[in-house]
Amino acid sequence: MIIVDFFVKMIVKTLLPEVELTNTQLNILEDVLAHTKRLLILAPPKWGKSYISAISGLLFAILNDNVEVVIMSNNSKQSKMVMGYIKNLIERSPLISQQYIKEHFSVPRPEFSDDKIVFKNNSKIIAAHIHDKLWKNVLYNADLLIVDESVIIDDYKYRNYVMRTVKKDGIILENGTPIMKNHFFNTYNDEDYKVYEIDYKLAVQEGRLSLKDVEKMKSLLSNTEFVKMYEVKFVDDEDALYSHESIKKAYKDYNNFKVPYKESVKMVIGVDVARFGDDSTVITVLAYSPHKDKYYIRRIKQLTKKELSSVVSNVSYIYTNYSKENMYKIVVDANGVGAGVVDMLRERGYDNVEEFYAMAKPFNKEKYENIKTEMAFILKKLLDDGKILIPKDSALIDDLINIRYDYNKYGQYRVIDREDKSPDYFDSLLIALYGFKNLLNLNENDIS
Ligand SMILES: Nc1ncnc2c1ncn2[C@@H]1O[C@H](COP(=O)(O)OP(=O)(O)OP(=O)(O)O)[C@@H](O)[C@H]1O
Ligand SMILES: [Mg+2]
Numbered sequence: 001m002i003i004v005d006f007f008v009k010m011i012v013k014t015l016l017p018e019v020e021l022t023n024t025q026l027n028i029l030e031d032v033l034a035h036t037k038r039l040l041i042l043a044p045p046k047w048g049k050s051y052i053s054a055i056s057g058l059l060f061a062i063l064n065d066n067v068e069v070v071i072m073s074n075n076s077k078q079s080k081m082v083m084g085y086i087k088n089l090i091e092r093s094p095l096i097s098q099q100y101i102k103e104h105f106s107v108p109r110p111e112f113s114d115d116k117i118v119f120k121n122n123s124k125i126i127a128a129h130i131h132d133k134l135w136k137n138v139l140y141n142a143d144l145l146i147v148d149e150s151v152i153i154d155d156y157k158y159r160n161y162v163m164r165t166v167k168k169d170g171i172i173l174e175n176g177t178p179i180m181k182n183h184f185f186n187t188y189n190d191e192d193y194k195v196y197e198i199d200y201k202l203a204v205q206e207g208r209l210s211l212k213d214v215e216k217m218k219s220l221l222s223n224t225e226f227v228k229m230y231e232v233k234f235v236d237d238e239d240a241l242y243s244h245e246s247i248k249k250a251y252k253d254y255n256n257f258k259v260p261y262k263e264s265v266k267m268v269i270g271v272d273v274a275r276f277g278d279d280s281t282v283i284t285v286l287a288y289s290p291h292k293d294k295y296y297i298r299r300i301k302q303l304t305k306k307e308l309s310s311v312v313s314n315v316s317y318i319y320t321n322y323s324k325e326n327m328y329k330i331v332v333d334a335n336g337v338g339a340g341v342v343d344m345l346r347e348r349g350y351d352n353v354e355e356f357y358a359m360a361k362p363f364n365k366e367k368y369e370n371i372k373t374e375m376a377f378i379l380k381k382l383l384d385d386g387k388i389l390i391p392k393d394s395a396l397i398d399d400l401i402n403i404r405y406d407y408n409k410y411g412q413y414r415v416i417d418r419e420d421k422s423p424d425y426f427d428s429l430l431i432a433l434y435g436f437k438n439l440l441n442l443n444e445n446d447i448s
Contacts (some may be wrong), residue, residue: 008029011059015096017093021052022206023206025052032056032059033193037169038193039172040187043175044232053173054071061131062100065122070123072128078129078233079148085201103117107284138161145165145166147175150174151179155183158182188234189392191392206380217229237404240403241415242383243383246386249383257296266287266288267328267329268286268331268432269285269318270429271283271428272309273342273426275335283314283425285299286370296390297389297390297429309338315345316350335359348349352375354435358372361440372430378433404416
């Protein structure tokens, strides 16, 4: 990376002599020029998110022939602002304006209008936005898509338009401040993205913000607003069951986690069987290492086929796969169609199949409405204590952050499923966890 660093610095020095980037900005530029496919910048207002995106777009267009750079944002003003940064950079660079631009600015030609710059190498930069009247006919095919202030773009337009304006193997560079938990939060939790998180401390250290200004903002903003905008953290909803911090810790620890060689871990296969139209069957293999005293997910498998026989053969395939290890139990959501899966597995000779009924009585009857809620709270405790490790699986994480809780009329905790879709990954994990109830020391203990 030292060599790349040196070259990129030289390129900036030659092409943009007046520009001085911070270390983080330089790293982002290096990643774009090295064709890192997915990049996300999380930073406070005025840090320079749009600025470094503009520089990355400009240099990408100059250094690669025939490429299309698309600047996408919530409205034309925003995209034109990024384009304005680019034009300003060009004007201030004698080399770029004389040698790389096909047409001079002042000539109002279609190929060099307000929204488009064409280079001699046939590359172009286009300023687009989501309110384009023609958005349904995707007009772009970007090699580099810059999504400026992505967080404020509507989820529907983001999925159905913005994500379709990039080539299959194109680069996506998104930036924003984590003020909402929408698609931007999913992106943040997406394993494919390399994430740059710049909080105010780093921004001050790099000379992009002054401590005095930050302190002034702190006195003006609510605590939550400050955490979102300057500490650059996604804030949990008040009634969210799982804190984002503990989820994040669980997947960060996951990658470094190793069970002792040849340790006989215990494993449970949890099966949440699809019931309604949009549901899917999810199988979770959850393991427990007595040596480390930790639970960890070995595998998550989603099945799109609806036939019960396919569920059964997948379970049995997974079972065989892990047969060298200590397979403890298979737990199946036995409500409705799941009962069929239980029967079929037993017919095949599995004698360690256990049934799970979400609405069944909990161990602690005073505290929880039902067993599902109780398991959900046990999962919370495990997450908060760092005793369960999960992969950075965006579907599972998306489920977890959308689970809420309240109390019923008896004052018992009640878990509330997400409303937009069935939380199949969450349910499957709870079902697997239920298989460990003897280890979890449940009985009547106070656990949350
Ligand atoms: N490395 C730098 N050197 C000098 N000026 C910079 C640098 N980075 C950013 N700037 C300047 O800081 C100002 C704010 O930058 P920019 O608009 O990119 O911030 P932002 O993070 O996108 O903020 P916002 O949240 O308001 O969109 C701009 O005037 C930009 O030119
Ligand atoms: Mg900006």
